[in-house]
Amino acid sequence: MASSTTRARSADGTELLVRRWPATTEPWAHVLLVHGLAEHSGRYEQVGQQLAAAGLDVTAYDQRGYGDSDGRRAFVDSWPIVHDDLAEQLAAVRTQAGGLPVVLYGHSLGGLIALGYVLGDRPGPDVLVLTSPAIDSAVPAWKQVLARVLGRVAPTIQIKNAFDGDDLSRDPAVGAAYLADPLNVHVTTARYAAAALGESARVRAGLRGLSLPTLVIHGTEDRIIPSDSSAALAEVPGVTRRTYPDHRHELHNEPDGPAILEDVIAWLRSELQP
DSSP states (O other): OOOEEEEEEOTTSOEEEEEEEOOSSSOSEEEEEEOOTTOOGGGGHHHHHHHHHTTEEEEEEOOTTSTTSOSSTTOOSOTHHHHHHHHHHHHHHHHHHTTSOEEEEEETHHHHHHHHHHTTTSOOOSEEEEESOOSSOSOOHHHHHHHHHHHHHOTTOEEEOOOOGGGTOSSHHHHHHHHHOTTSOOEEEHHHHHHHHHHHHHHHHTGGGOOSOEEEEEETTOSSSOGGGGGGGGGSTTEEEEEETTOOSOGGGSTTHHHHHHHHHHHHHHHHOO
16 A cells, blocks of 8 residues: 655654555554655655565654755755654654554664664664665765865855765665655755764764664675674674565665565564564
8 A cells, every 4th residue: 555645744844745655454663764865755666565464564754854844955954853853753753553563663864863863862662664864975084074164154155965766775766766756955055064974973882872783784795884784783682684685775675675574574573473
């Protein structure tokens, strides 16, 4: 079943698009999905449908400045605002879950957002799933320095995103669809880039504070977020990390994406339905 959408007003008045895939059988958990940089929740239609068919009630939202949500494109005044939005959406899912477990599922930059959130002291989920989490990147050091400088002196200047469609999946149709999608944003503002870089450094330094059962999956041929960047998570108690040889950045959009999602569902069952 295709998703339905509503709109939710955040604490500062910004309207966010919220997308939902109700479980098609009796639900055993609820999932809040956080999308990655430069995209939107509508790119997860097949993910939501597969999870819903397995008995998971799935919610996602377009982050502010992306997709059909309001806000300056690819911009954020400060990183805590990103976590404010996540906290509000997570609270809504927790209420909707009515006592069932809640899963926080973050992809790429959404993985960084989700991980950084649970390392704080706000009300959290019961388990965490991170796919290709952006706790580091392949961005050259000089570009990172430039982003930090511009983030202070010219925060709204736009920097073109430096990856192409082939970086996403071995299926060329995925990249073509991504580049043709008018809801994707193909630039990042200097302020957003600088804030994300600062957050990734904070998260890397605080990984040992992760105390939730966590699944991390990563493709070994990820050219956007190198798989080595998530290796440190495997040393954290309670974390299960799996790599997929020859796979690229969007594991859910690889030719065997449905089988990978079945791996995620099986892990969730093992944690939430012992």
